[in-house]
């Protein structure tokens with residue numbers, strides 16, 4: 001999914017420029033069955049739009065657009081406390097809703113992962129005020145957060161150790177080739193720990209080879 005940063009200018013009812021230290025992510029639906037992410041971004045700077053309402057990111061079946069910096073307040077929660085503490089994500093109601101769902105799940109999981117947050121940091125607009133929002137997601141909210149959790153696990157469990165454990169440090173690269181050439185080790189799992197008996201065996205193998 002494409003992620004575009006296209007910030008609206010500072011403006012009174014949309015982007016006050018106030019610093020936000022977010023502690024949660026609030027999920028919304030646009031309540032407009034035909035608008036795309038680009039349409040929603042465009043509406044924020046349309047002179048006919050006089051509502052005091054905005055959001056940080058809008059997601060549709062094709063892309064995500066960041067409209068307000070994630071370090072600044074947006075007006076999306078209906079209640080001041082939500083606006084002061086939460087990042088607002090709008091899910092478009094146009095296009096293939098399963099794809100919008102997947103895009104939002106992936107985006108939110110990545111945002112949680114980057115901040116070291118668990119899935120309990122994701123909340124609904126309804127939890128701040130009584131508004132029936134995100135209206136398409138609410139009936140399947142448990143499934144939505146379960147999907148985010150699955151994606152988050154993929155990011156934290158699979159990606160991290162593999163990447164770290166399979167990469168040989170620059171300083172150890174010559175030694176890695178040497179142990180392979182000399183039959184001391186196959187050179188894999190460079191970050192794994194080694195037991196005493198494995199060290200014995202490696203030294204034994206090398207000694208026997210040298211004495212041949």
Ligand SMILES: [Zn+2]
Nearest residue numbers: 028029125133
């Ligand atoms: Zn909402």
